[in-house]
Amino acid sequence: MLSQRLRNDSLKELIMSAEEASRFIEDGMTVGFSGFTPAGDVKVVPFALVERVKKEGQPFKINLFTGASISSKVDSLLSDAGIVNLRLPYQSDKGMRKHLNSGEVNYIDQHLSHTAEFLRSGALPAVDVAIVEAVAITEEGYIVPGCGVGNTPIFIQQAETVIVELNLAQPLGLEGLHDIYIPNPHGSREPIPLTQPGDRIGTTVIPVEPGKIKAIVVTNELDVNAAMTPPDEETATMANHLINFLRDEVAAGRLGPSLAPLQSGVGSVANAVFYGFLDSEFSDLQVYSEVLQDAVFDLLDAGKIKMASGCSLTISPAKHDEVLENLDKYRDRLVLRPQELSNNPEIARRLGLIAINTAIEVDIYGNVNSTHIMGTQMMNGIGGSGDFARNARLTFFCTMSTAKGGKISSIVPMVSHVDHTEHDVDVIVTEQGFADLRGLSPRERAKRIIENCAHPDYKPMLMEYYEEALQKGGHTPHNLEKALSWHVKFVKEGSMK
Amino acid sequence: MLSQRLRNDSLKELIMSAEEASRFIEDGMTVGFSGFTPAGDVKVVPFALVERVKKEGQPFKINLFTGASISSKVDSLLSDAGIVNLRLPYQSDKGMRKHLNSGEVNYIDQHLSHTAEFLRSGALPAVDVAIVEAVAITEEGYIVPGCGVGNTPIFIQQAETVIVELNLAQPLGLEGLHDIYIPNPHGSREPIPLTQPGDRIGTTVIPVEPGKIKAIVVTNELDVNAAMTPPDEETATMANHLINFLRDEVAAGRLGPSLAPLQSGVGSVANAVFYGFLDSEFSDLQVYSEVLQDAVFDLLDAGKIKMASGCSLTISPAKHDEVLENLDKYRDRLVLRPQELSNNPEIARRLGLIAINTAIEVDIYGNVNSTHIMGTQMMNGIGGSGDFARNARLTFFCTMSTAKGGKISSIVPMVSHVDHTEHDVDVIVTEQGFADLRGLSPRERAKRIIENCAHPDYKPMLMEYYEEALQKGGHTPHNLEKALSWHVKFVKEGSMK
Numbered sequence: 001m002l003s004q005r006l007r008n009d010s011l012k013e014l015i016m017s018a019e020e021a022s023r024f025i026e027d028g029m030t031v032g033f034s035g036f037t038p039a040g041d042v043k044v045v046p047f048a049l050v051e052r053v054k055k056e057g058q059p060f061k062i063n064l065f066t067g068a069s070i071s072s073k074v075d076s077l078l079s080d081a082g083i084v085n086l087r088l089p090y091q092s093d094k095g096m097r098k099h100l101n102s103g104e105v106n107y108i109d110q111h112l113s114h115t116a117e118f119l120r121s122g123a124l125p126a127v128d129v130a131i132v133e134a135v136a137i138t139e140e141g142y143i144v145p146g147c148g149v150g151n152t153p154i155f156i157q158q159a160e161t162v163i164v165e166l167n168l169a170q171p172l173g174l175e176g177l178h179d180i181y182i183p184n185p186h187g188s189r190e191p192i193p194l195t196q197p198g199d200r201i202g203t204t205v206i207p208v209e210p211g212k213i214k215a216i217v218v219t220n221e222l223d224v225n226a227a228m229t230p231p232d233e234e235t236a237t238m239a240n241h242l243i244n245f246l247r248d249e250v251a252a253g254r255l256g257p258s259l260a261p262l263q264s265g266v267g268s269v270a271n272a273v274f275y276g277f278l279d280s281e282f283s284d285l286q287v288y289s290e291v292l293q294d295a296v297f298d299l300l301d302a303g304k305i306k307m308a309s310g311c312s313l314t315i316s317p318a319k320h321d322e323v324l325e326n327l328d329k330y331r332d333r334l335v336l337r338p339q340e341l342s343n344n345p346e347i348a349r350r351l352g353l354i355a356i357n358t359a360i361e362v363d364i365y366g367n368v369n370s371t372h373i374m375g376t377q378m379m380n381g382i383g384g385s386g387d388f389a390r391n392a393r394l395t396f397f398c399t400m401s402t403a404k405g406g407k408i409s410s411i412v413p414m415v416s417h418v419d420h421t422e423h424d425v426d427v428i429v430t431e432q433g434f435a436d437l438r439g440l441s442p443r444e445r446a447k448r449i450i451e452n453c454a455h456p457d458y459k460p461m462l463m464e465y466y467e468e469a470l471q472k473g474g475h476t477p478h479n480l481e482k483a484l485s486w487h488v489k490f491v492k493e494g495s496m497k
Numbered sequence: 498m499l500s501q502r503l504r505n506d507s508l509k510e511l512i513m514s515a516e517e518a519s520r521f522i523e524d525g526m527t528v529g530f531s532g533f534t535p536a537g538d539v540k541v542v543p544f545a546l547v548e549r550v551k552k553e554g555q556p557f558k559i560n561l562f563t564g565a566s567i568s569s570k571v572d573s574l575l576s577d578a579g580i581v582n583l584r585l586p587y588q589s590d591k592g593m594r595k596h597l598n599s600g601e602v603n604y605i606d607q608h609l610s611h612t613a614e615f616l617r618s619g620a621l622p623a624v625d626v627a628i629v630e631a632v633a634i635t636e637e638g639y640i641v642p643g644c645g646v647g648n649t650p651i652f653i654q655q656a657e658t659v660i661v662e663l664n665l666a667q668p669l670g671l672e673g674l675h676d677i678y679i680p681n682p683h684g685s686r687e688p689i690p691l692t693q694p695g696d697r698i699g700t701t702v703i704p705v706e707p708g709k710i711k712a713i714v715v716t717n718e719l720d721v722n723a724a725m726t727p728p729d730e731e732t733a734t735m736a737n738h739l740i741n742f743l744r745d746e747v748a749a750g751r752l753g754p755s756l757a758p759l760q761s762g763v764g765s766v767a768n769a770v771f772y773g774f775l776d777s778e779f780s781d782l783q784v785y786s787e788v789l790q791d792a793v794f795d796l797l798d799a800g801k802i803k804m805a806s807g808c809s810l811t812i813s814p815a816k817h818d819e820v821l822e823n824l825d826k827y828r829d830r831l832v833l834r835p836q837e838l839s840n841n842p843e844i845a846r847r848l849g850l851i852a853i854n855t856a857i858e859v860d861i862y863g864n865v866n867s868t869h870i871m872g873t874q875m876m877n878g879i880g881g882s883g884d885f886a887r888n889a890r891l892t893f894f895c896t897m898s899t900a901k902g903g904k905i906s907s908i909v910p911m912v913s914h915v916d917h918t919e920h921d922v923d924v925i926v927t928e929q930g931f932a933d934l935r936g937l938s939p940r941e942r943a944k945r946i947i948e949n950c951a952h953p954d955y956k957p958m959l960m961e962y963y964e965e966a967l968q969k970g971g972h973t974p975h976n977l978e979k980a981l982s983w984h985v986k987f988v989k990e991g992s993m994k
Contacts, residue, residue, distance in 0.1 A: 086938070101972050106938035109972075111887075111920055121849070121890050122751040123923070123935040186757060186849025186890055191688030254619040260683060345888055346843035352618070352683025367915065375980075376971030382920060390608075390887055391842055393618050393683055416977065418864065418915035423608055423879060426620070438620040441583070441603035474873030475598050475606075480913065480985050483872075484977045491977070 005166055006216065007139045014216045018048035021131075021163045021215035025049055027060045030086075030125045032155030033074075034132035036067035036339060037092075037266055037291050039312035040148030042131045042165045043221045046074045050081045061085040063125055067150020067311070067339055068112060068290075068383060069093065071224055079105055088124075089115045090381040101377050109371060109381040112290065113343035116154040120185055130155035131163045132206075133219075135170045141213060142205040145178055145336075146170045147223055147324075148312035153182050153206050153338045162208055163215045169222050173327035176204050178336045192346055197261045197288040198307035198335060228294050228316035231272035237431045238269060238398055239276035242356065245427060245434050246282070249394075257281070261288040263348070263388045265357035266314070269398045271295045273356055277304055288351055290342050290384045292334075294319045300330055309335040311342035343384040348391035355392035357385040359399040359420075361410045362428050362453070364446040364466060365476055366437050368397050368420035374487050375416025382419050389424045401430040401455040407495040409458040411449060413465045414483035428453050442476045457497065502663055503713065504636045511713045515545035518628075518660045518712035522546055524557045527583075527622045529652030530571075531629035533564035533836060534589070534763055534788050536809035537645030539628045539662045540718045543571045547578045558582040560622055564647020564808070564836055565609060565787075565880060566590065568721055576602055585621075586612045587878040598874050606868060609787065609881040610840035613651040617682055627652035628660045629703075630716075632667045638710060639702040642675055642833075643667045644720055644821075645809035650679050650703050650835045659705060660712045666719050670824035673701050675833045689843055694758045694785040695804040695832060725791050725813035728769035734928045735766060735895050736773035739853065742924060742931050743779070746891075754778070758785040760845070760885045762854040763811070766895045768792045770853055774801055785848055787839050787881045789831075791816045797827055806832040808839035840881040845888035852889035854882040856896040856917075858907045859925050859950070861943040861963060862973055863934050865894050865917035871984050872913025879916050886921045898927040898952035904992040906955040908946060910962045911980035925950050939973045954994065 006012060022045055025031055035041025053060045064084050069075070069092040076095025078084050087100065089110035100107035110118075118124045132152045136144040145152055146167055156162055181202030183189055193201050231239065249255040259282055264270035274295030277285060285305045287296060292310035297319065299305040313336070315323045323330075341347065348355070359368045360379060368389075369375075370382055389395045397420070399410045410430065422442070428435045433452040437445050450462045469477035486496045503509060519542055522528055532538025550557045561581050566572070566589040573592025575581050584597065586607035597604035607615075615621045629649045633641040642649055643664055653659055678699030680686055690698050728736065746752040756779055761767035771792030774782060782802045784793060789807035794816065796802040810833070812820045820827075838844065845852070856865045857876060865886075866872075867879055886892045894917070896907045907927065919939070925932045930949040934942050947959045966974035983993045 086936070100938075101970060103940050103967075103970070103972075103974075106941060107972060108936070108938055109920065114920075117846075117890070118935070122749070123891075125936065186847075187753075189847050189849070190692060191690060191843075191847065193688060195687060252619070256684075345846055346688075349614075349842055350683075350686050350688065352686070372971075372973060375977055376966075376969060376973055376975050378972035386887075386918075386920060390883075393614070394620075416975075417973065418918055419920070421883075421915055421918070423606065423611075423883060423916070438615070439583070439605070439622065441597075441605055443600050444603060469873075470600075472873060473598060473600070474869075475600075475604060475875035476869060476873055476914065477600075478873050478913075480872055480981045480988070484980060488977050 001168065004172065005136045005168060008137060008141050011137060011141060011213060011216060014213060015218060016215050018044040018217045019052060021045050021217050022049040022052050024161050024163060024214055025062065025129055029128040030063040030065060032127040032130045032151060032159060033064065033066045033070055034145065034148065034150055034152045035070040036148035036150035036312040037314050038070045039223050039314045040133050040146035040150065041070040041074065041223065042133050044165060044217055044219050045131050045163060046078060050077055050083065053081065053083055065115065065127060065151065067148060090383050092380040097378060107378065109378065111382060111386045112339050112384040113345065113387040115151055116340040119154055119158055127155050127158045129161045129163065130159035131165065132156060133165045133167050135167060135172055135174050137164060137166065138205055141210060142207050144175045144205050146174060149178055149336050149338050150311060151339060153180055156206055156208055157182060159212065161214045162212045163217065164213055165217050165219045167219045167221065169220045171324050171327060176331065177334055178204050180206050180338060181341055192344065194347055195350065197286040197309045197351065200335060225314050225316055227318065228271055229268040231275050234400060234431045235269050235272035238429050239272040241434045242273055242396060242398065242429050243276045243280055258284040260354050260393055261286045261351045263289040263353045263355045263392065265383065265385055266291050267358055269358050270356055274299060278302055288353055290339065297323050300333055307333050309337060309342065311337055311339045343387040345387060345391045348388055352393035353388060354394045355388035356396045356398065357389060359397040361412050361415050362397060362399060363412050363415040364449050364462060365442045366422040366425045366428065366445050366449065367415050367418050368425055369415040369417045370419040372417035374491055386420060389420050395424060395426045396429055397425055398429040401432050401453060406457060407497065408490060409455060409486065409496050411454040411458065411462060412486050414478060416484060416487045498665065501669065502633045502665060505634060505638050508634060508638060508710060508713060511710060512715060513712050515541040515714045516549060518542050518714050519546040519549050521658050521660060521711055522559065522626055526625040527560040527562065529624040529627045529648060529656060530561065530563045530567055531642065531645065531647055531649045532567040533645035533647035533809040534811050535567045536720050536811045537630050537643035537647065538567040538571065538720065539630050541662060541714055541716050542628050542660055543575060547574055550578065550580055562612065562624060562648065564645060587880050589877040594875060604875065606875065606878040608879060608883045609836050610842065610884040612648055613837040616651050616655055624652050624655045626658045626660065627656035628662065629653060630662045630664050632664060632669055632671050634661060634663065635702055638707060639704050641672045641702050643671060646675055646833050646835050647808060648836060650677055653703055653705055654679060656709065658711045659709045660714065661710055662714050662716045664716045664718065666717045668821050668824060673828065674824065674831055675701050677703050677835060678838055689841065691844055692847065694783045694806045694848065697832065722811050722813055724815065725768055726765040728772050731897060731928045732766050732769035735926050736769040738931045739770050739893060739895065739926050740773045740777055755781040757851050757890055758783045758848045760786040760850045760852045760889065762880065762882060763788050764855055766855050767853055771796060775799055785850055787836065794820050797830055804830050806834060806839065808834055808836045840884035842884060842888045845885055849890035850885060851891045852885035853893045853895065854886060856894040858909050858912050859894060859896060860909050860912040861946050861959060862939045863919040863922045863925065863942050863946065864912050864915050865922055866912040866914045867916040869914035871988055883917060886917050892921060892923045893926055894922055895926040898929050898950060903954060904994065905987060906952060906983065906993050908951040908955065908959060909983050911975060913981060913984045
């Protein structure tokens, strides 16, 4: 069994315990973990590291760089242990969130395509140690990644020390699905030769310089993915609005029956939209996205999707075995890439993606807040939404029109934090309807967003704000004294009403 | 003379007066004008159009699409005449500004690389008539553009009617400088085969389908460019800070002595930075930008710049003849491209640009407002800054630390409008100093921006705000009740102090 997984005999002597491997990590180092939301994350060395640090009782801090979110347990463990100085580019853990909102952990909320570039150009501290999951190590000593590619290639390229978690629980059938392409440094960079979502332009393994692998830890644990909330009435309604919009686009001749390659953010809304395609007339769909969730596989099974490219397979426990044990079925229709390729602006613009992402709140002019609750508290991070929204052919942001049982309106006079400016937002979708903002000036946008997307409870209040703002005038009318008053009210009184 | 300029005999019969040509423009049409800040703009047909409309006395509105800003006279004339329904993607005229801020003209403030894409995908009304300046029309009936390429290729590709202003005043020496490349529609698009700023990948002329040219109007007027303010003490100080920063990057091994291809926004700060390079040790510089201003030519003359690619030549009156009469000198080192190429995210990311743009205001977390005075009044527009800032290797935003004789602080608690989010901003430069934000969390950014960039008069007020915000906590601490209070105070009292 192990010889199938570790095909280079000379590396066998590097097999060691997680505790031993953790000794390569020193105070002050920058450590890159594999893992993308949270597929393919490392599962044992982080625990051993925290044990070791606690035992030693010495001051100890690392910078923790990942692909995107990793296991919630690990983010909580490391941040609770107080050993994280800087965390980037994305997280979605309650524990880590607490520490970064208190300022105890420095967090850089970063476009997911940017991290590799910033490391390459020296804009971030260089990665000292990469800890990466593999389902196999080849004869050449190269890495076959697990369910997520993320930033693993750049971490390995930059690190002096690579620790491999060789995971026997993940199927060897993953081998061959990956397509690893690493752009040259600036100055000698070529066009990325990808013109269709399914193009394979790299290698199936991640190259590692000889001698870099210093430790191999054998593991036997599946990825821990969240359960996927099935579409409920509200997410299904939003999905319907979005699909009806696409239907209108086809009718108007702006899109064909196969639409355009689809990108969708993580979560139940995106999943519901994809389930909506199951019963639609669209066919031969293609996906060029970051996380591939459950619905993608239902659509592949139904023959609706002909090609899916992503950065990770994030399959819920309910569907996990069905997909992972039948990878051969998908082999010709599935590609997993590094996140600087899955989220690359060059590719997003070239392919003309349809980008579907979620918002926390949207303002009447179409600016989107994807990250901060009431302007100050970080939720997760911008993730890949900015990579796609700016460059897609058609950019959707979806949100329920209210939150907290109606006490929060997701449509507000002015967003309390901006992640996507009105320049990058084409269509807003709520359970109330959609607002097509293309070709509209700010004043036209305001009327359409309030009319089509706001909850009836908040519509009169929004119109009142807008009418008052109009009296002040300007291209983007605002009453700055009241622009953030809804948020202030919520913080004080627990309701925007 | 004319036969040199109009080389297709059969087109000669299309020569007509501006008044006659203006009759092709009908109420409700979308009209694309050549011109980019404002090089290569059209000079006579717009005047004839307004005359005609006034004479006819009928209701008349057009959508007016351009490359970027055009002659201030034309924007004022058309908007004062009340014939503009929708204007995009950029303007910088006092008259037009008044009308769009009053809501009388709908204005879409758009990334300059987006317009062509939006037209191609049908997200904007299709261009009915293109009115474009040419220095010559070839035997094939193709257009040799003037000093600006802008959106002329897509306007011509899409319009059913093309009106050419054949401008005898512009030198024929411009011929051969242009490089026209038009991407295929989505679905059949190839990588843009440009890997160095000087690569020529297209044709020197803009193709026109036979029969589309319906009118040729002979003109004889130079572009009217603004005088360039020479560097003063303050802009020179900012330029020095920026150049010292680059010096540090070279010393740290993050950049070589030729830096990386440079992009700079329009205006006196950018010009001052470029003049700063004259006395610097940097050599073999390259420019990949939109507008090429005076300083680029001084640097070419001094042998400091080896290659400059842009979308327009915007040369001040003082330097105009020197450059335009000596184009042969620059022929091998100068390329003019359509704006969807000069501003292309694919290219910006591949080349790893150094992007230098100006801000109206910046907040303590590094968010940038490039467009709106006090959150509501549009100044000019975002222009190309977003195309570059998001994708550059190194993104600078420059602003004087105060405006209106010190009554406005350009560093504020929260910007009143966001054009560039903190995710896209690397370095802030004011005359006070620079703040390198790379690798910093929001709390670290706040301290550095206040300390290094704010004016001493406002530093204590900013620190006071920040300290109070810290009490409220969060990843991005804010006191939402006071976040916009500086702007409110200025509007009410005429000063932020």
